[in-house]
Amino acid sequence: MNREEYINSLRTDLLAVVEEYLTPVALRYGYSDTPLEANIKWRPLVLVLGNYSSGKSTLINDFLGATIQATGQAPTDDSFTVITYDDTAPGTNSIRVTEERDGQFLLNNLEYPFDSLKKHGQRFVSHFRLKKVNSPFLKNLAIIDTPGMLDSIAERDRGYNYQEVIGDLAQIADLVLILFDPHKAGTVREAHTSLRDTLPDRTFEDRILFVLNRIDECASLMDLLQVYGTLCWNLSQMTGRKDIPTIHLVYSPQAAQASANGADADTGFLFHLENQREELKRAISLAPRFRLDHLASFVETHGERLSHLLEGLISYRAHLRRLRMKFGTIGLLVSIMGGAATILALKAIDVLPLTDPQMTWGAGGMIVLIFFVIWTRVLKQFLESRFHRHRMKTIDSLTPLGNQTRLDSWKAIRELVINYLEKTKGRFPLREIKREHTGVQRVFDKGAKEIREALAELSNIRDSESKAQGEQDAAEASPDE
Ligand SMILES: Nc1nc2c(ncn2[C@@H]2O[C@H](COP(=O)(O)OP(=O)(O)OP(=O)(O)O)[C@@H](O)[C@H]2O)c(=O)[nH]1
Numbered sequence: 001m002n003r004e005e006y007i008n009s010l011r012t013d014l015l016a017v018v019e020e021y022l023t024p025v026a027l028r029y030g031y032s033d034t035p036l037e038a039n040i041k042w043r044p045l046v047l048v049l050g051n052y053s054s055g056k057s058t059l060i061n062d063f064l065g066a067t068i069q070a071t072g073q074a075p076t077d078d079s080f081t082v083i084t085y086d087d088t089a090p091g092t093n094s095i096r097v098t099e100e101r102d103g104q105f106l107l108n109n110l111e112y113p114f115d116s117l118k119k120h121g122q123r124f125v126s127h128f129r130l131k132k133v134n135s136p137f138l139k140n141l142a143i144i145d146t147p148g149m150l151d152s153i154a155e156r157d158r159g160y161n162y163q164e165v166i167g168d169l170a171q172i173a174d175l176v177l178i179l180f181d182p183h184k185a186g187t188v189r190e191a192h193t194s195l196r197d198t199l200p201d202r203t204f205e206d207r208i209l210f211v212l213n214r215i216d217e218c219a220s221l222m223d224l225l226q227v228y229g230t231l232c233w234n235l236s237q238m239t240g241r242k243d244i245p246t247i248h249l250v251y252s253p254q255a256a257q258a259s260a261n262g263a264d265a266d267t268g269f270l271f272h273l274e275n276q277r278e279e280l281k282r283a284i285s286l287a288p289r290f291r292l293d294h295l296a297s298f299v300e301t302h303g304e305r306l307s308h309l310l311e312g313l314i315s316y317r318a319h320l321r322r323l324r325m326k327f328g329t330i331g332l333l334v335s336i337m338g339g340a341a342t343i344l345a346l347k348a349i350d351v352l353p354l355t356d357p358q359m360t361w362g363a364g365g366m367i368v369l370i371f372f373v374i375w376t377r378v379l380k381q382f383l384e385s386r387f388h389r390h391r392m393k394t395i396d397s398l399t400p401l402g403n404q405t406r407l408d409s410w411k412a413i414r415e416l417v418i419n420y421l422e423k424t425k426g427r428f429p430l431r432e433i434k435r436e437h438t439g440v441q442r443v444f445d446k447g448a449k450e451i452r453e454a455l456a457e458l459s460n461i462r463d464s465e466s467k468a469q470g471e472q473d474a475a476e477a478s479p480d481e
């Protein structure tokens, strides 16, 4: 089996696991409105975010090899554009848009993974569109160009929740590019909010690439270093991390030429940074590989959360069962004692002159039963609703939350547990939930481990392939040896 087939079979297996074990649970308990696999079954996806005019569209055009997206100095494009390959119109002679569709089509066509974005409303729909382009760069991936992030001065009502939209897109994307430019190196407010609040919840740090674009506009190497330093400082403020992530330093030669710096600009340093653009392009073209990592993380994260959710419900019932046992035992003892006392009292005052022991036992049994029924009917309801109220107040002690991972997964499903318990008041089919829990837990424990092993195996296939390729290249280079 070659690498391509292996990746495909791995993907198919993963999707089947998600569809069979995770999606039914996610839909039943309101964890997701759409089947989980809908988010991951499309092609590898690269999301391009960044400040307005940071050069997102110019960079995308450069990669595609044609002017597909509009560019300009002022905030130019206020739409989210999904750019994907057109399989029906191959040929690279003239790269162009072969088909354009609107947001309505994108959101309602099940071939695309954007069903979950419907909730953002009509204003968002009118700012969402699809372009099919016959560029070879798109053969294995799709790109989303986004409206630039704005700062507090220029901020205006977008008519939809921008942060939420990019959060949802980041969740679907396999790779997120965040672009800055020297003029606003990390000082834009929406970029702050996204990096601090929205993205960490929805994506994984290793799937984010930071880019400082338009570096040709730095007047000298010193200027660039200053901008770089400012961006690093701002990034650490935004992400709360001490370590500085890799920042790709790039620029567009065509755009640079068009807006050539003044004669006194000392841009010789650009020569040494020439390769970074190609590196970035290579990193993006690796998106299909990120997709497998993404799928593994996807299964792990959702498996863990759903398992935690079911664990919470099972724990609730375990507590309730303990209460019922205790309450039942006490009730029985009280009833026996009450029954015996009643018989004795009735005998003592001669109301019940029972001489036959069988009759005495029978009457005793009846009275115990009456006591027990009253006990369970009247008190049980009272105690159980008290138990429910108490559990709702101490909901965080339902499952152990010993480490950060547990805290994180609990945070993601806490409201769902509360909602479900409030709705059912604890009356739900426990056996079914236990069965679901076993399935989800198996996916989390074993499935995720197997995926990671498969990924390691995949990198071996990759290594041996590139080694074989290297040997072949070497043999071709020196045929005499
Ligand atoms: N000098 C120089 N100019 C650039 C570079 N990249 C883009 N530009 C120019 O910067 C301006 C903004 O570029 P766009 O690609 O439209 O930026 P954007 O991030 O897509 O902007 P919005 O869609 O409005 O958020 C355009 O006039 C580009 O020609 C670059 O690397 N160097």
Ligand SMILES: [Mg+2]
Residues within 6 Å of the ligand: 056, 057, 058, 069, 070, 071, 076, 077, 145, 146, 148
């Ligand atoms: Mg743009």
